[in-house]
Amino acid sequence: MLDRVESDHIEMAGRSTRPASLLDAMRERTRTLHVTAERTGIVAELLRGRGTRRAYALLLRNLLPVYEALESELLRHEGTRAVGLIVRPELHRSAAIRADLAQLDVAGLPVLPEAIAYVSAIQEAGAGAGHPLLAHAYTRYLGDLSGGQIIKKILARSLDLRPESLSFYEFPDIADLQRFKNDYRNALEQAGAAMVEHGAVVEEAALAFMLNIALSEALQAAAGFGA
Template identity: 80%
Template structure:
């Protein structure tokens, strides 16, 4: 799930042959994929309140290596002038996911091939300048801060999950999530202004969304949901 698209900004960008910013370009490129991500796979099942504890645990188990790869690659580039602008340890999810899996007693859930492909793509994005990591951070973290907060409330209600099992959606180091999201968007814009290869990052955002969709659909099937 991703940061919501500002329809007015998209309309304005559509009148120009060149997107106004990196953030705007990623939003426009991934608009249709964003809608697909919300309406299919395990994410759609969770949003409809049709998840199970087992399905949630399977989701977390398969997101863990994704975040391990993303956060390791981001930290590797933390001192660089572009990618370093969006490295925010308060967003890191690895410890939170591990805590949830321990709470659920579900650390032994299987990893799917789609997860391995996702991890490989993130490592490829971290190669060289690492600028393509901006797309993966945009896709995952702004989604966690936006739609993830909705999923948290639904999971707490539909699965009767205690807060200790929902650490993935908790950001104790962020006092004001809306303000932080604005600051993170600004950081993405600043990073975009400091580099030339916008097209590569924009296309990587589409790739990141498609990886999420593919994994979500595979997790839905593996969990036996929607059948």
């Protein structure tokens, strides 16, 4: 979710008010939500270095079904003209999350209703042609590749976590994260060009951010942080 920080600034001068591409449209629609996501909930606590081992494990436990749903739906559309362009197994996070949870070994972690709602939204996004899945991949994976790397460093320092507990933020099958991010953005652009209408995907991107914010705030409360 904390993505696009260094190379995604858009020069609007000379452009029409209508975004020229799917990626531009999603950026514009989610700009304010992106800022909110960084400044609220458990994400804000982690960025401030106020996380705890249990809070991190709780975050992972609730993200696991989200990624399982996203990866399942993406693979189901692997052969399609638009969504198939952004199916990249090297991005999949489910196995890494399970490995981290095993290392952290924190018992009694609940799956919150907000995570279940998030899963349901992803499954609905995968119905039919599955084009709204582009928005969920954009929100989660570009965030993991960018802002997630910042969170990883903070967690390693503030919680004294070893790399074996931070697999979620590691991408061993990607040699150059910046080049991969650029390639993935290009794939999203190509997927957008293969579609007739962008509106539903753009609104799904806003929904994805709102679902992330709701989950982050619920996790903040469940982990015992004051709002």
